[in-house]
Amino acid sequence: MMDRTLTPTPNTCALPRRFSDFATFCDALDYAAQGSRGLNFHDPRGNLARSYPYSELRNDALGMARRLVASGIKPGDRIALIAETGPEFAAMFCGAIYAGAWPVPLPLPTSFGGKEGYIDQLTVQLNSSDPTVLLFPAEIAAMASEAASRQGCEAVSYEDFAAREEGSQELPEPQPDDICYLQYSSGSTRFPHGVAVTHRSLLNNLRGHSTGMKLEPSDRCVSWLPWYHDMGLVGCLLSPIANQVSTDYLKTDDFARRPLAWLDMISRNEGTTLSYSPTFGYDICARRISSQSSVSERFDLSRWRIAGNGADMIRPDVMQSFVNAFADAGFRSDAFLPSYGLAEATLAVTIMPPGEGIRVELVEEERLSGSPRDLSRPARYRAIVNCGKPVLDMDVEIRGKNGEVKADHQIGKVLCRGPSVMHSYFRDPESTAECLVDGWLDTGDMGYMADGYLFIVGRAKDMIIINGKNHWPQDIEWAVEQLPGFHQGDIAAFSVETENGEEVPAVLVHCRVSDPEERLKLHSEIRDKVRSITGMNCVIELIPPRTLPRTSSGKLSRAKAKKLYLSGEIEPFKVAA
Structure with missing residues (x-):
């Protein structure tokens, strides 16, 4: 007789699906427990270890x-x-x-x-x-x-x-307005903020999550995302419970060691239709498979209906590389589902309607940064990804410096309002008052709206402002990544003060070459590339691989990188002149 723990929970059951329409999370789990769906935990190779x-x-x-x-x-x-x-x-x-x-x-x-x-x-x-x-x-x-x-x-x-x-x-x-849990934002480098989320806020967002993705009765989810991050906890644990979806898990460390085990699980687990990842997850899989053949023999990604993307800036070039790598395994580009969210809104703020895939707009970099157009230089453009439409009961506005609401295609601060916006920061009324004004949450992100869709440009606090000209660090980092041998996350850009008191951009770059002449050549190539973006000389530092700090959710932490660099904890390689 087969051991029950080695039988995965089913995709469908007789219990009617309810889309998070409960008063409390306890009610949601009480209801899900009446059916036969559930969670499934897998070993490092993706084999079922516990249902x-x-x-x-x-x-x-x-x-x-x-x-x-x-x-x-x-x-x-x-x-x-x-x-x-x-x-x-x-x-x-x-x-x-x-x-x-x-x-x-x-x-x-x-x-x-x-x-x-x-x-x-x-x-x-x-x-x-x-x-x-x-x-x-x-x-x-x-x-x-x-x-x-x-x-x-x-x-x-x-x-x-x-x-x-x-x-x-x-x-x-x-009770619905009781605090349900505290969620710590992964990117904070100062005193951390514990986001207090009520039962009502949680269940409203989970309902928006399910309706935005248009969950179907037989949907099944696979996830490797960590449960201490909002996308992993709320999107891939609490949402499956409140929406009664069977889910398969690979531990985050196991994914880091064998990323393709994620795609093996999607291929092997019958009926898998849903899985989410930040951009870097798709990137590492596309890179790992590039040296292998017979993709169509190993993987079957044809059932993957919702390939969610969020938690960091979405890179259209990386998404295209993933499509190129796995199209022969049945992956469809329209499965991509970009989204935007943050812990302060419980999770989701906007979700792309299923089937619309990755849609981008090309925007002049000067318009993105708010700097005047330099007519002496050719126009440069960045592809900005459409992050979808506001979820159920969520309002989104773009506002200028004086609080005025911006029209379509005008860049400003992204604010949102709805039942799933956080109750407060735990025991931090000052920070709560700073970001919550008249029920509107200041997300700290910059973006614009177009025909009801949200486009995210970057974090306001990451903007590099030098001599009155604005530069997005992503533009510098992405430009350097185009040089041979670099991966996503190898570069961090921020501003520093030189000995004469001037502010200049600093760029830290993971260096994998040891030959002094090759390092000098690489340093020169990076310097020229950054100068072409910024129009000025910058501080270029080559640093050992795996040196740049990450948040607990895997995002590059520019603020921490700057702090470690200025304190001397990040030691650059010496490059001979």
Whole structure:
């Protein structure tokens, strides 16, 4: 007789599909548990290791909730959880919500920064969220316990907590406007912001997510995205629960080691139609397959209906490379579904209507930066990706410096308003007041609208302003990436102050060549390329590979790169003149 845990949960079941039309997330899980769909966890090679029906998740979550209450946890207490992809985190996250507490998903260690860097990062987030307890996988016990001791909360492994006795107390009844969880924005380099999301906000956004993608009864999802990031947590864990979608998971670290295992799972798991990734995920797969043959024999991507893209700037050239690499495996370019969102809006703000694919507009770089046109130089253009239309109940406006609403194709700050906009930043009323004005959320991004669609230009805080002229760092970085041998994420651009007090662009570039003459040649090529973009001499630094810092969700952190460079923690190679 086949072991039940090796049978994946089905794509369809007799339970009628409900699109997140619940009062609370607890109601959503209670309903999903009446059917046979659920979560499925896979080993590093993409083979099924554990199926986890929603009925089992609910039973485990209720058990964890009773253990939390028996341990003295009260409604509103924060429960910090190291977000390892697996049933233990899923049960504890949902259990905390059943107990009326606020789960706080926190990242696993990454390769950058080492042990002490991770402990420091964890300590900062624990100090911010002020949890009663930190729960963690046993293999990082030393680091998690050290961070917890610095902050002063209890630290318990998932395994040890699950061994505690359940209490018999009644669980509280959640209300729609109660806080459901705290989500930390991955890109913050200052005091971190814990985004407080209510049940009402969450369920409204998950309904917008499902209707925007036009979920179908037999849809199935595959994901490798981390559960401490909003796209992984909300889009690929909470949304499948609230919309009753069976989902298959590959751990993020396993994807990093074997990216093509993601596409193997999509090919092998019958009925897979949905999967999301930032641009770099598609990029690394296209690069890995370039040296291999028989794509059509290994992969079958013909059923992939929604290939979602979000969480960072969408690169049309990378998307085209992915199409070129996997068209023979049945992948269709119209499967791409660009989107735009942020944790402060729970997740989704805009989603491209399914089937429209990647659509771009070519915009002059001077218009993007707001700088006057330099008639002495040929016009340069950047392809700006259409990020879709506002999701259910979401309003989007583009506003100028004085708060005026911009017309179509006029660039300004992106603001949004709707039921899924966050309640607040946890214990940070000043920052909340800065970005929430009369119900409108200032996203911090720049963009424009056109015929009801949103186009994102870049982060306002990343703009490099020198001698009154504006430069987007992406334009500099993308130009350097066109030189041979560079990958996405190899370059970081920002402004620095020289010894004479002038501001100039600085460009840090991963260098993989060791020969001094080749380094000098590369340095000159980069300098000329950057000068062609900016019209000025810049600081060019060649640095060791894998040096540029990333956020916990894999995005390049320009602000942290600048800080590490100025402090001397990033040491450039010496290039002979």
